Amino acid sequence: MRVLSGIQPTGRFHWGNFFGAIRQYIDLQHANEGYYFIADLHALTTVRDPQILRQNVRDAALDLLALGLDPAKATLFVQSHVPEVSELSWLLMTGTPMGLLERCHAYKEKKERGIKADAGLFTYPVLMAADILAYDSDMVPVGADQIQHIEVCRDLAGSFNHAYGETFVLPKAKVLEESAKVPGTDGQKMSKSYDNTLPLFGDTKAIRKQIMRITTDSRPMEDPKDPEGDHLFDLLRLVGSQADIDAMAETYRRGGFGYGEVKKAVAAASEEYFAAARQRRAELEQDVDYVDQVLRQGAEKARGKAADVLARAQRACGLR
Numbered sequence: 001m002r003v004l005s006g007i008q009p010t011g012r013f014h015w016g017n018f019f020g021a022i023r024q025y026i027d028l029q030h031a032n033e034g035y036y037f038i039a040d041l042h043a044l045t046t047v048r049d050p051q052i053l054r055q056n057v058r059d060a061a062l063d064l065l066a067l068g069l070d071p072a073k074a075t076l077f078v079q080s081h082v083p084e085v086s087e088l089s090w091l092l093m094t095g096t097p098m099g100l101l102e103r104c105h106a107y108k109e110k111k112e113r114g115i116k117a118d119a120g121l122f123t124y125p126v127l128m129a130a131d132i133l134a135y136d137s138d139m140v141p142v143g144a145d146q147i148q149h150i151e152v153c154r155d156l157a158g159s160f161n162h163a164y165g166e167t168f169v170l171p172k173a174k175v176l177e178e179s180a181k182v183p184g185t186d187g188q189k190m191s192k193s194y195d196n197t198l199p200l201f202g203d204t205k206a207i208r209k210q211i212m213r214i215t216t217d218s219r220p221m222e223d224p225k226d227p228e229g230d231h232l233f234d235l236l237r238l239v240g241s242q243a244d245i246d247a248m249a250e251t252y253r254r255g256g257f258g259y260g261e262v263k264k265a266v267a268a269a270s271e272e273y274f275a276a277a278r279q280r281r282a283e284l285e286q287d288v289d290y291v292d293q294v295l296r297q298g299a300e301k302a303r304g305k306a307a308d309v310l311a312r313a314q315r316a317c318g319l320r
């Protein structure tokens with residue numbers, strides 16, 4: 001099966017990115033043909049500083065490699081290094097109904113949060129469709145927030161195929177139930193643009209502080225609580241050992257505890273969970289040439305595939 005997914009270099013990767021998406025990339029790379037890219041074109045809708053964008057792309061590559069993405073097994077590349085995708089995006093754009101994009105939650109939610117929308121943000125699902133279709137991808141591992149965009153991709157591919165004959169492979173989303181929507185420090189979906197993230201890497205002290213600031217309800221401490229649906233407990237569930245989780249569930253049900261205790265447990269468990277990746281990242285930072293080489297080779301391979309699919313689509317619609 002060909003598996004593809006992308007992640008935006010819009011800031012430091014967080015638990016939502018890892019447990020919702022990156023963890024799947026790593027699991028799926030063994031038995032599948034994986035294509036994973038750093039979505040710098042998408043990031044342009046948020047990051048307007050060239051220096052920062054460049055740094056973010058480098059950080060993204062380091063993070064992915066440190067977390068276990070293996071270039072010997074999967075293809076890792078930068079989105080803009082495959083210009084064929086942008087061209088394919090235009091072919092799809094011409095058949096995209098406005099209403100389809102207007103209904104997309106991600107766009108609507110960002111707008112509601114007062115994040116200023118440009119045409120790039122609005123048409124993001126079309127570029128994303130091109131990203132997916134350009135490699136004849138069968139499966140797209142993502143968090144729940146992206147399911148609708150994959151539906152859009154299937155719609156666009158389906159109507160192109162209908163208009164011009166079988167051209168594109170229709171992909172399926174793959175979502176991990178237990179981490180489809182990782183909560184942020186405010187209990188909402190964790191997202192780089194919502195400023196509520198727990199980063200995977202970076203200063204442990206600062207991360208500890210962020211964990212201690214996670215919002216909790218204000219019920220009296222004596223009350224027994226149900227761990228189900230408590231976002232702090234959900235975070236512990238991601239990083240804790242089964243023994244940690246069971247013991248904490250018991251504490252919740254007994255009551256008489258402070259949330260501070262839970263936060264400390266989350267911090268300790270997460271430090272342990274990411275310790276090996278941190279170590280690997282520190283080593284990779286010393287070998288920038290290696291990282292550049294991985295991205296160069298990845299782009300070469302990805303371009304070969306995307307050029308074939310683009311030519312197929314161009315022929316189908318009368319451009320060749």
Ligand code: ATP
Pocket residue numbers: 006007008009010015016017018019020021046141142143144145146179180181182183184189190191192193194
């Ligand atoms: P942005 O705010 O810039 O959109 P983001 O934090 O939403 O950033 P993306 O690059 O859009 O991150 O998403 C990368 C991958 O991480 C996607 O597959 C997305 O579904 C997944 N993801 C992001 N946030 C979460 C979350 N809170 N829970 C589960 N998966 C998530």
Ligand code: MG
Pocket residue numbers: 145191
């Ligand atoms: Mg997002």
